[in-house]
Amino acid sequence: MPTVTSLINLKGGVGKTTLTLALAHFLAIEHHRKVLVIDLDPQTNATVCLIPEDTWKARDETGRTLYQLFLDQVKGVRRFDADEAIVRNVSNVGGGVPGLDLLPSSLQLIKIQDRLTQVTDFDSYQRGPIFALRESLAEFLPYYDHVLIDCPPSLGIVTLNGLAISDSYLIPVVPDILSVLGIPPILDRVAHFAGAIRRNIRALGIVISKMRSTTILHNEMTRRLREDFIERRFPLVFDTIVPESTRIAEAANVMVPINTLQQKYGAGGPYEELSALTREFLTHVTR
Ligand SMILES: Nc1ncnc2c1ncn2[C@@H]1O[C@H](COP(=O)(O)OP(=O)(O)OP(=O)(O)O)[C@@H](O)[C@H]1O
Ligand SMILES: [Mg+2]
Numbered sequence: 001m002p003t004v005t006s007l008i009n010l011k012g013g014v015g016k017t018t019l020t021l022a023l024a025h026f027l028a029i030e031h032h033r034k035v036l037v038i039d040l041d042p043q044t045n046a047t048v049c050l051i052p053e054d055t056w057k058a059r060d061e062t063g064r065t066l067y068q069l070f071l072d073q074v075k076g077v078r079r080f081d082a083d084e085a086i087v088r089n090v091s092n093v094g095g096g097v098p099g100l101d102l103l104p105s106s107l108q109l110i111k112i113q114d115r116l117t118q119v120t121d122f123d124s125y126q127r128g129p130i131f132a133l134r135e136s137l138a139e140f141l142p143y144y145d146h147v148l149i150d151c152p153p154s155l156g157i158v159t160l161n162g163l164a165i166s167d168s169y170l171i172p173v174v175p176d177i178l179s180v181l182g183i184p185p186i187l188d189r190v191a192h193f194a195g196a197i198r199r200n201i202r203a204l205g206i207v208i209s210k211m212r213s214t215t216i217l218h219n220e221m222t223r224r225l226r227e228d229f230i231e232r233r234f235p236l237v238f239d240t241i242v243p244e245s246t247r248i249a250e251a252a253n254v255m256v257p258i259n260t261l262q263q264k265y266g267a268g269g270p271y272e273e274l275s276a277l278t279r280e281f282l283t284h285v286t287r
Contacts, residue, residue: 002036002144003285005204006162006169008190011182012153015172015209017045018248019277020150022265025091026278028100029261033145036086038133039105040066040162041152042113047104049252050090059085060106067106069136070158073129074115082136092254093264101144103137109158116157125160125196133161141165146285155189163193168204168285171235175208175221183234203235204284207277209242236284240277245270 007016020037027033039046047056047065059065069080086103089096120128141147149162163169171186173179187203194201206225212218222241228234242248247266258264265271 002141002147003168004141004147004149004166005285006149006151006159006166007172008151008159008163008169008186009171009173009179009182010153010155010186011179014174014179015207015242016153017041017049017150018252019170019172019207019209019242020046020148021049021251022248022274023278023281024100024148025093025097025261025264026275027146027282028097029093030275030278031282032099034099034101034143036101036103036144036147038103038147038149038162040158041105041150042107042109043152044105044107045252046150047102049254050102051087051104052254055087056104059087059104060108065104065106067108067112069132070109070112070116070129073132074112080136082140086140092257093261094259095257113156113158120157125193128157130157130160130164130197134165137165155193160193163190163201164197164199166201168202170204170281171206172209173206173225174210175218175225177217177221180221180225187235205236205238206234207238207240207242210244211241212244238277238280240273240280242273242277243270
């Protein structure tokens with residue numbers, strides 16, 4: 001079975017999608033792993049960074065995105081077919097990366113999420129479709145080495161579907177005051193959910209992202225995060241720090257054909273850090 005990891009933070013813009021995409025690329029290309037990216041965010045950022053927008057739209061209109069899975073739950077039907085919805089060998093690197101697959105999201109998840117929320121009991125999780133994703137993917141997961149789930153900045157029913165198949169989660173944070181304050185609520189809520197569904201969901205660690213090493217604040221908050229880990233208040237903080245870099249932001253463009261990860265992320269700088277982050281991820285996730 002694959003390792004299944006959710007990238008999660010209730011705070012927006014901290015690098016969840018960027019790190020999901022980077023890990024997916026490096027695992028598939030440098031480690032020859034079979035990787036499935038599941039995009040649970042209605043913003044569809046991971047989706048449109050891996051496949052062209054017109055491909056995604058055509059799929060969305062024909063029931064081949066996660067919208068169909070959750071619509072089925074509301075309508076009490078079974079139209080969603082994971083085999084058809086998974087897009088194989090995605091990305092702009094080398095015209096598509098063998099072994100890098102995507103389960104695409106949909107903007108329409110917003111409206112369906114509201115309807116699903118009304119029927120969900122968020123205390124005991126006895127009501128509401130918590131296991132829809134798990135059931136639809138059961139047959140396909142064993143094919144992969146790693147599943148990475150890009151979560152929206154919320155812990156609604158769609159995110160919980162991702163956690164319900166996860167054995168670990170990773171918390172990307174920008175080392176500033178509000179991001180760090182946001183960590184304990186995530187730890188609490190994931191632990192509560194894991195207890196309720198009787199699943200061990202391990203906090204794999206905190207990844208510091210968008211680091212500006214010239215600022216006092218970022219250095220100070222990084223020091224405090226590591227201290228909190230040593231004193232066991234927080235999970236492990238990854239050694240590798242992902243810097244703020246225009247090259248990383250530019251890598252989101254799927255429409256530029258390129259051949260290597262060095263070209264995508266910028267040789268020497270961010271490429272090295274993301275490659276190191278992936279090696280570190282592997283040591284922790286397969287522990
Ligand atoms: N290391 C980085 N250097 C520079 N820009 C970055 C970096 N990481 C992310 N960004 C940019 O910051 C913005 C937010 O990043 P991203 O979309 O990955 O965050 P997110 O946590 O997924 O956000 P959301 O909560 O909205 O889903 C994006 O425009 C992205 O390109
Ligand atoms: Mg995102």
